Structure formats: structure tokens, C-alpha cells
Amino acid sequence: MVKETHHVIDAVAPPMTGVEGVRFAEGRAPESVLVIDNARIVEEARDAAAAAEMASRAKDEFLATMSHEMRSPLAAITIWASLLRMGKLPPEKTAHALESIERNAGILSRFVEELLDVSRIVSGKLGLDVQSVDLATVADAALETVRAAANAKDVRLETLIDASAKVAGDSIRLQQVISNLLTNAVKFSDRGGRVLLCLVTDGSRAMISVRDVGEGIAADFLPHVFERYRQASDASARVHGGLGLGLAIVREIVELHHGTVNAESAGRGQGATFTVTLPLVEGPDALRLQRAVVDAGGPAARTGSILAGVQVLIVEADADVRTALLAVLELNGASVTAVASAAEAMDRVARDHPDVLVSDIMTPENDGYELIRRIRGLAADRGGQVPAAALTDGAATHEVGRILDAGYQLHLAKPVDASALVAAVVKLAAVGVV
Amino acid sequence: MHERIRRVLLVEANVDAREAMTAFLEAEGYDVVGAANGQDALVHLRASPIFCVILLDLGTPAMDGWEFWAEHVREPATASVPVVIMSLEGLLAQRDGAVAVVFPGPVEWKHLLETVQHHC
Numbered sequence: 102m103v104k105e106t107h108h109v110i111d112a113v114a115p116p117m118t119g120v121e122g123v124r125f126a127e128g129r130a131p132e133s134v135l136v137i138d139n140a141r142i143v144e145e146a147r148d149a150a151a152a153a154e155m156a157s158r159a160k161d162e163f164l165a166t167m168s169h170e171m172r173s174p175l176a177a178i179t180i181w182a183s184l185l186r187m188g189k190l191p192p193e194k195t196a197h198a199l200e201s202i203e204r205n206a207g208i209l210s211r212f213v214e215e216l217l218d219v220s221r222i223v224s225g226k227l228g229l230d231v232q233s234v235d236l237a238t239v240a241d242a243a244l245e246t247v248r249a250a251a252n253a254k255d256v257r258l259e260t261l262i263d264a265s266a267k268v269a270g271d272s273i274r275l276q277q278v279i280s281n282l283l284t285n286a287v288k289f290s291d292r293g294g295r296v297l298l299c300l301v302t303d304g305s306r307a308m309i310s311v312r313d314v315g316e317g318i319a320a321d322f323l324p325h326v327f328e329r330y331r332q333a334s335d336a337s338a339r340v341h342g343g344l345g346l347g348l349a350i351v352r353e354i355v356e357l358h359h360g361t362v363n364a365e366s367a368g369r370g371q372g373a374t375f376t377v378t379l380p381l382v383e384g385p386d387a388l389r390l391q392r393a394v395v396d397a398g399g400p401a402a403r404t405g406s407i408l409a410g411v412q413v414l415i416v417e418a419d420a421d422v423r424t425a426l427l428a429v430l431e432l433n434g435a436s437v438t439a440v441a442s443a444a445e446a447m448d449r450v451a452r453d454h455p456d457v458l459v460s461d462i463m464t465p466e467n468d469g470y471e472l473i474r475r476i477r478g479l480a481a482d483r484g485g486q487v488p489a490a491a492l493t494d495g496a497a498t499h500e501v502g503r504i505l506d507a508g509y510q511l512h513l514a515k516p517v518d519a520s521a522l523v524a525a526v527v528k529l530a531a532v533g534v535v
Numbered sequence: 536m537h538e539r540i541r542r543v544l545l546v547e548a549n550v551d552a553r554e555a556m557t558a559f560l561e562a563e564g565y566d567v568v569g570a571a572n573g574q575d576a577l578v579h580l581r582a583s584p585i586f587c588v589i590l591l592d593l594g595t596p597a598m599d600g601w602e603f604w605a606e607h608v609r610e611p612a613t614a615s616v617p618v619v620i621m622s623l624e625g626l627l628a629q630r631d632g633a634v635a636v637v638f639p640g641p642v643e644w645k646h647l648l649e650t651v652q653h654h655c
Contacts, residue, residue, distance in 0.1 A: 172621070173549030173592070175641035180555040183644040189562040198558070201551045 163330040174205035229271035243279035286313035318366035408435035416460035488529035573603030587655035
């Protein structure tokens with residue numbers, strides 16, 4: 102009986118929020134067995150209502166901040182423009198007015214970019230273009246974006262950068278992360294202050310820290326710095342301008358990169374340190390290799406088990422491309438052997454009887470043709486009929502006839518789209534079965 | 536007399552907006568004293584309270600517009616100078632009858648000129 106009642110509450114309570122949920126839960130309170138559960142539900146409902154109210158207030162304050170932050174750049178643009186149009190500006194001030202218009206249009210553009218990013222985050226559409234990223238280069242580019250603002254405030258930018266740090270990620274988004282942290286550090290620095298950008302590695306992780314000796318963060322606000330809209334409601338943030346979305350965007354991008362970000366500050370006036378930790382690319386750089394095969398902007402390699410049970414032999418002299426081909430096919434469930442030369446390939450065909458062969462036609466000895474002729478010369482039970490795809494550099498349309506004549510069933514042009522590669526191997530494996 | 540004063544105190548944190556509005560009002564024949572925050576504005580005001588109007592951005596650093604305003608109305612020598620608030624929040628103050636004119640949105644030259652002409 103107790104179990105039944107419990108069941109009813111569990112089934113009904115979750116969709117309720119706020120006062121309704123509290124009332125519902127309170128109405129059930131007399132049932133002694135459920136007192137503890139009810140107390141929990143009441144508390145949860147109250148917490149949910151309080152959180153919803155806080156979020157709603159933060160959003161209202163954010164909208165007020167946004168209209169305020171957009172007002173001044175717009176005033177600068179419209180009034181300079183009207184002065185220019187009315188011809189009321191002395192000629193020597195024209196260049197200055199145009200610069201000001203451009204600068205403030207840029208500020209408004211950045212606001213729109215930030216709002217778009219937040220909208221992408223909310224709808225889960227902030228995608229990454231993942232490649233191997235040299236973090237030192239990204240850090241340098243980020244430094245350039247804040248240099249003018251730092252110079253204007255006499256803030257010294259200091260760096261300590263480990264040039265070897267490589268991660269798998271989206272370089273533009275990672276630059277945005279560092280740039281946002283540096284912008285904040287400069288913004289909250291006093292005139293003549295210092296900002297230190299550190300990039301270090303510890304074997305498995307890259308740590309990027311941005312430290313300033315400026316305004317610092319109050320202890321009660323520290324846990325909320327990465328929350329959307331929250332910083333915008335902080336009086337100090339309003340004083341320094343901006344929409345206050347930068348850190349929320351930072352956290353989202355870092356988490357999409359499987360990293361973490363945290364903020365430390367000993368309090369007001371004590372400066373602040375923001376540290377981003379990202380996993381380093383380990384061993385064979387799978388993502389860099391993936392780029393070698395996958396067309397830039399093409400669909401990323403899909404993972405799955407479509408090639409489960411299929412044995413593939415890859416013949417490719419270029420180590421990067423070889424590893425990439427192997428990675429893509431293994432990610433799709435194939436068991437893959439990859440070799441660098443035709444001689445090794447002949448051994449493997451005879452020994453392993455692969456289901457599919459994928460061979461570069463332009464191996465160093467230029468013997469992709471020779472390889473397939475020799476394989477086709479073998480008896481069927483020795484692997485002579487293995488279905489095969491030839492890889493060429495570029496479309497090589499004039500060679501396609503020769504490739505097919507030599508004994509390949511398919512032709513793939515490098516850089517090979519990962520999904521095209523998988524589709525070709527699926528097709529060839531099916532030919533083998535038939 | 537009051538009508539002859541053509542001197543405006545402009546309290547605006549954004550340097551570009553301040554410069555643009557200053558250039559505009561100067562082109563219309565007004566003297567403009569700019570201040571980036573409430574503290575500087577009070578210094579100017581105390582040094583010489585001869586202004587026909589104060590244009591006030593509420594969100595300035597060091598001393599925000601509200602604090603400035605509270606100080607300003609407390610001092611008899613300066614309290615008579617009318618204040619025009621250039622922020623959305625100004626609408627709330629206007630409801631209390633405390634200020635005459637408010638630019639809740641972006642400042643446009645026509646409104647700016649009409650407002651300043653009205654007071655000066």
C-alpha cells in the first residue's frame with residue numbers, strides 16, 4: 102500500500118513546479134510514511150521556483166544591460182553620421198568621426214556575435230570544426246585582439262608559452278576563449294596593470310591561465326561568473342561595459358572540447374586567475390590525420406559498426422594518410438591492417454585473406470598497378486579475388502580506365518571523404534560476399 | 536540671465552559617444568563640458584554651477600548617475616540645473632516627476648537638439 106501511494110506521488114510530482122507543486126506536496130504531508138519524501142519534494146519545488154525566479158530576473162536585468170550597452174555606441178554612430186551628413190564637422194575631424202563610427206559599429210557587431218553564440222549554445226547548435234590546433238599560435242592571435250585595448254590602458258601583457266602544446270579542437274573557437282579571458286583581464290585591470298598569459302603542458306593536458314592583478318571577484322559572486330546573464334547583473338561588470346556573456350561562452354566552448362575552466366580570486370582588489378585545461382593530443386595525432394583524408398568542411402568521420410567483421414588491408418606509403426584511413430575504418434568497426442609497401446601487401450594478402458583491399462596507386466615504387474596484377478594472378482582461395490579500391494592523388498580522371506583495367510573495382514580520389522571511404526568499403530565487402 | 540547660458544554638462548562614460556555629442560552641440564553653438572563619471576561631473580559642477588542643463592548617463596563608473604544625481608539635488612547651488620537622463624532607467628525616475636526629459640533609447644541629434652534648446 103505504501104508503495105502504491107509512493108508511486109502516485111512520484112508519477113504526478115515531476116511535471117509540477119512552483120506553488121502548485123508545493124501545495125500538492127504539502128497536501129500529501131500527513132501520510133506519515135511519506136513525510137520525508139514530501140519534505141524533499143516541497144524543498145525541491147521551492148528550490149525550482151526560486152531558481153526559475155532568479156533566472157527570470159537575471160534575464161530581465163540582462164535585457165536592461167543590453168539596451169544600455171547598445172545605447173552609447175549607437176549614439177556615437179548616429180550623431181557622428183548626422184554631423185558628417187549636415188556638413189557641420191570641420192574637415193580635420195572627419196577622419197576621427199569615421200574611425201569612431203567604425204569602432205562603435207564593431208562593438209555592436211561583437212554584441213550581435215555574442216548574442217548569436219548564446220543563441221547557438223541555448224539551441225545546442227554551437228558546432229566545432231575540429232582539427233589539430235597549435236595552441237601557441239592561437240594564443241598569439243588572441244593576444245593581438247586585445248593589444249590595442251591593453252595599450253590604451255597601459256596594461257602590460259606578459260606571456261609564458263610552451264610552443265609544443267597541441268590539442269584537437271576548433272582554432273577559431275579556442276582563440277575566442279583566450280581572447281575573451283584576456284579581454285576581461287584587461288577590462289578589470291587598473292591603468293598600468295599587468296596581465297599574464299600562461300600556456301603550459303603536463304604530458305596529458307594543456308593549461309592556459311590568464312591572470313590579472315586588477316579588480317578581483319567577490320567570493321559570493323565567484324561561483325556564478327560562468328553563468329549566462331549573471332555577470333551582466335553585477336554592478337561592477339556594468340561599469341566596465343560589455344554584455345557579460347563572454348565567460349558563459351568560454352565555458353561552453355571549453356566543455357565542447359572536453360576541457361574545464363575555473364576562476365580563482367582572493368576577493369575584491371586581489372586580481373583573478375582563469376584557468377582552462379584541455380586534453381593534449383596523444384600519440385598518433387588521430388584528428389590531424391583525419392584531416393589528411395577528410396575534405397576540409399566535409400562531413401566528419403562517422404563512427405559505428407557498419408564494417409563489423411570486415412577485414413581490410415590498407416596499402417599507403419604516407420604514414421599520416423595510412424593512419425587516418427585505418428582510424429576511419431576502425432571507427433566503423435572494421436579490423437584493419439595497414440602496410441606501407443606493395444611487398445608487405447603481398448605477404449598480407451596471402452596470409453590474412455582480407456575481405457577488402459584499399460591501395461594507393463602511387464606508392465613510392467609506383468607499383469599500385471603491379472600489386473593488383475600480381476594479386477589477380479593468385480588463386481581465389483589465396484586471395485586473388487579480393488575486391489579492391491585504388492586511391493589516387495586528385496581526381497586522376499585520365500587514369501580511371503587504366504585503374505579498372507588493372508583489376509581494381511573502385512577508384513577514390515584523395516583527399517578522401519571519410520563517409521565515401523566507408524561507403525566504398527561497404528560496397529566492396531558486399532561484392533566479396535556475392 | 537538663465538536663458539543666455541549656453542553651457543551644457545555632459546556626463547557620459549563612452550568616450551566616443553561623449554565626443555560625438557560634444558562635437559554636435561559645439562557645432563550648434565553650445566559650450567560643452569564633458570565628464571566620464573559622476574565624480575568628475577560633481578567637480579565641474581561645484582567649480583562653476585553655471586549650466587543650462589545636465590545630460591546624464593546613469594551607468595557611469597566611479598560614481599554612477601544615480602549617486603551623482605542624489606548629490607546634485609542635495610546642493611542648493613547646483614540643484615536648480617535641470618537634469619536630462621539618458622538611460623532606460625530614467626523612465627522610472629520620470630514617473631516620479633523627478634526629471635523632465637528622458638532618452639530611454641539611443642540619443643538622436645534631433646531630440647538632443649530640441650532638449651538642449653528647450654533648457655538653454
